[in-house]
Amino acid sequence: MSQTASLLATLKRQLRAQGKTYADVARWLDLSEASVKRLFAERHLTLARLECICGHLGMELFELTQMMQAEMHRLQQLTHTQEQRIADDRELFLVAVCVLNGYSFDDIHRQYQLSEAQCTTHLLVLEKLGLIELLPGNRIKRRVAANFRWRPGGPIQQFFQAHIAGDFFRSRFEADSEKLVVLNGLLSRAGNQEWQQIVQRLAKEFHALCEREQVLPITQRFGTTSVLAVRQWQHGLFQNYAR
Structure with missing residues (x-):
């Protein structure tokens, strides 16, 4: 993905995160909504317009660039061996799904029968795999990209098909x-x-x-x-x- 495409993808995520739409952008830029959609699709937003949008989102253009760079260095996919490590351990799999869905340490401990020591052990494994960073106070920082996905046909997908799909459709x-x-x-x-x-x-x-x-x-x-x-x-x- 080009840097322009990455920057606009980051911008769109920020718009969605703040509940803003193309209609809002159109109002800020004094354009029609159709024109705004075309600008994003054709990647023809000028720096002046980017700065205007960022201003309405309460950020500077350089902050958006920093967000883009941080996103580009996030994990997009695990290796087959790393996925197998998770698929082979049910508790680790459970914790991995929880953190990818934004659970905090306390959320996991409160919702599932895992001790604090068990949670910490599994989180340290996920940190080694690059999925998260475990911060002081048991705070969890995800290190996966917005487009992170399990490997097609990989251990996690196979696990889902073998153990979860039948129950899901029941x-x-x-x-x-x-x-x-x-x-x-x-x-x-x-x-x-x-x-x-x-x-x-x-x-x-x-x-x-x-x-x-x-x-x-x-x-x-x-x-x-x-x-x-x-x-x-x-x-x-x-x-x-x-x-």
């Missing part, structure tokens, strides 16, 4: 906090790729929403899992009819 999805949408249709290869890009944007929106709600107490938030999947696939029931 629901009628009728509660207010649940929804299951299954879509089926015919797409070209180009259409399939376009839909995958839309799914990826939905994933970014999900992470952005999680970031915005980090200011809320942990007691007002609950674990929410969303599975977004795209496959060129046909149920085995119809395999015998294939030509």
